[in-house]
Amino acid sequence: MSPSHLIAGNSPTGHRSLRRNVDASEGELEIRIQNLEKLVDSVHAALRQVSFSGKPSVLDLMNDLHVKIKTIHNMLRVARLLSEPARESMLSRVRGSLNELEETIAVRLDVEMT
Numbered sequence: 001m002s003p004s005h006l007i008a009g010n011s012p013t014g015h016r017s018l019r020r021n022v023d024a025s026e027g028e029l030e031i032r033i034q035n036l037e038k039l040v041d042s043v044h045a046a047l048r049q050v051s052f053s054g055k056p057s058v059l060d061l062m063n064d065l066h067v068k069i070k071t072i073h074n075m076l077r078v079a080r081l082l083s084e085p086a087r088e089s090m091l092s093r094v095r096g097s098l099n100e101l102e103e104t105i106a107v108r109l110d111v112e113m114t
Contacts, residue, residue, distance in 0.1 A: 025091065026080065032098055033073050036105065040065045043109060065105060072097050 044062040047055065072094060079090035106113045 026076065029076055029091070029094055029098060032102070033069060033076065036069050036098075036101065037066075037073075039105065039109075039111070040069060061108065065101075065108075068101055072101060 040062060044059070044066075047058055047062065075090065075094045075097065079087055079094055082090055102113045105111065
């Protein structure tokens, strides 16, 4: 092991392990985004089937949620293209935005997010 690895505290195997953790974290974010897309799509499809007085505003909410989900997904795509430390900063923003959106969806759609 080279002195620079000792000074930086990095080992060749530790770097690969760290990379797998980052990939797993990004994979988890991707899955959460996909789950939100499926949820909003299914609610939107169900709402189009029924008729009620507030339907236009509820459909506007669904469209708004679609846009927010797409925006977070695009933020994740950008984060994947960045190098450290900007990458981790952007991933942190994605996590925060995703947490907020999940909370909003849970409240607005009266569903429990796990």
